[in-house]
Amino acid sequence: MSSAEIAVKTLSHLESGDFRILTVIELDMSRHRYVPEEDITRLSGLPIKEVKYRLDRLSKFGLIYRWVGSYVGYTLSTVGYDCLAMNSLVKADLIDAFGKPLGVGKESDVYDALTPEGRRVAVKFHRLGRTSFRQTRRLRGYVADRRHISWLYQSRLAAEKEFEALKTVYPHGVSVPEPIGQNRHVVVMDFIDGVELYRVPEVPNAEEVLDEILENVKVAYQKAKVIHADLSEFNVVLKPDFHILIIDWPQFVKTDHPNAEMLLERDVKNILKFFKRRFNIEKNVQSVLERIKST
Secondary structure (H helix, E strand, O other): OOHHHHHHHHHOOOOHHHHHHHHHHHOOOHHHHHHHHHHHHHHOOOHHHHHHHHHHOOOOOOOOEEEEOOEEEEEEOHHHHHHHHHHHHHHOOOOEEEEEEEEEEOOOOEEEEEEEOOEEEEEEEEHHHHHHHHHHHHHHOOOOOOOOOHHHHHHHHHHHHHHHHHHHHHHOOOOOOEEEEEEEOOEEEEOOOOOHHOOOOOOOOOHHHHHHHHHHHHHHHHHEEEEEOOOOOOEEOOOOOOOOOEEOOOOOEEOOOOHHHHHHHHHHHHHHHHHHHHOOOOOOOHHHHHHHHHO
16 A cells, blocks of 8 residues: 555544644754654644654654654654645645545656546655655756755655646646646646556557647747656657647756756657657657747
């Protein structure tokens, strides 16, 4: 069972005092790897006896980890962070029912869910803690300039960045899931109905699909002034009607970024290389780039 599924089952058992303790630990993790018990008591404003009761209770639920060294400290578990985010999304009337997993990757988990109005949505949990910390800092510009950053905050920044990207490109007609909401490391977006391109062995209209991908790259570049910066067959979804969605935008850059041209060319090369290998469709990289940049 995933941490998100455990969080769903645990949510109904939590009380306001539990969330108060979880929030204090979350906030103080910016200063401590393990938040001292004394800090939790001071910042929560709760009696010592209740703090100890809550900490023991949250530990048993698996929402926090206890550490004993030169002092006694606590840190959030993945389940604990999931609970905080999901509680906020429920309170904001963005999620009412949580469903099955839609996809599990190295850096995220995506689940099916329903809004209070019965709308089917996708809920994406960013999980940057699964990858090498050093590699994540090297590849992701939005954490590279921070000396101290927890796995929790890395994931939150990724979610914020992706939500920003979706809000930027969606109004311009780029084929992406509609952004609905975001809290901490979680993004809520329109339901993703389809299969990643790399999983599709045959496509009857492969060249049309390629042209649609490149047209979306052009619209993002020309109208939204952004570049995906991590585009490949792994984050293009082919829908049942054979139209596409471009997903996974946390590494996007604006067109005035110092490496914008290099990243755009890399995106294009990735897609063209895949279509040549899988569908024997060949296009000239420079010609495609010229078409994307031309008004």
